[in-house]
Amino acid sequence: MARSAPQPMASIGDWHALVTPVLDELGIARYGVWGISAGAPYSYALAALDHDRVDSVAITSGLGYLPDPExxxxxxxxxxxxxxxxxxxxxxxxxxxxxxxxxxxxxxxxxxxxxxxxxxxxxxxxxxxxxxxxxxxxxxWGFDLSGVVSPVRMWHSRDDAMVPVATADLTAGWLSHADLTVLAGTDHVPTVGVVRQALDFLAPAPL
Incomplete structure (x- = not known):
């Protein structure tokens, strides 16, 4: 599947139109999203454009909004x-x-x-x-980050050489319900401990 031709997209916001029909077909009424690195914008897109169904958003080493000069x-x-x-x-x-x-x-x-x-x-x-x-x-990106109303939990390394931690701090400030954890002694790839924390955060609450 990784070798399939990429779907044409005019903006990252188009991800919503590509993914939600699949979720509809599967009968998924509520869900959480997890964006890693360059996957972060696509998670934000779903949270902003499908906000009635997105319960929570986990972001690890997430890319920020590059069109912004800051x-x-x-x-x-x-x-x-x-x-x-x-x-x-x-x-x-x-x-x-x-x-x-x-x-x-x-x-x-x-x-x-x-x-x-x-x-x-x-x-x-x-x-x-x-x-x-x-x-x-x-x-x-084709949507506004202010449209993300679900709780967002972010993990980012202070030593990330690929995505500067300052960009995560700026992004957290644009989100209405964001909690940023700045990690020491790690790099861009999330550690096993962070993966577990993200999965725990995304797990649905017990009925």
Whole structure:
């Protein structure tokens, strides 16, 4: 499934229209969402646009709203340079960027390394998936974070080298019911302990 062609989307908010028919078909009346890293905006989209059904939102190492200048300014020069290229470059240029970046990362992995298959999957379809993701992150997301009314619990490392912790603090300030836990001694990938806390938070209350 990771090698399937990505669905065209005009904005991250389109995720709501893609996912909710599946939930309807499955008869899911209430649910919680968990966004990890670049999955955070998609969790926020569901919470804002399907707020009558979303009970809670867990976010670990979550990406912030990159079109906002204050969020963008929290990143280092190299990241800002890449983001600028994503905003202004052609789709082919963005695909080429990810092809070079992901192949270089794959070359550093042993064939059976834990990230090797993920990297190979990301290279499928001429890097259409990573390119679409990079483009959508830079555009207006298609919804307002103030529309997220469900309780949000966020975990973010103070030492996260990929998504600066300052962006999590800013994002928490835009949400009406957010609780941010800043972690020490961890990096971008959530620890087992944080995973357990997120699952406990999302678990439905006993009847």
């Amino acid at each position: 969020i963008l300014s929290a990143y280092g020069a190299d990241s800002q340079k890449a983001f600028d290229m994503f905003r202004t470059g052609s789709v082919d240029a963005v695909r080429e960027y990810w092809s070079h970046t992901l192949r270089a990362a794959l070359d550093r992995q042993p064939p059976d390394g834990e990230w090797a298959q993920i990297l190979r999957d990301s290279l499928a379809n001429d890097c259409a998936g990573p390119a679409r993701e990079a483009l959508l992150q830079q555009r207006p």
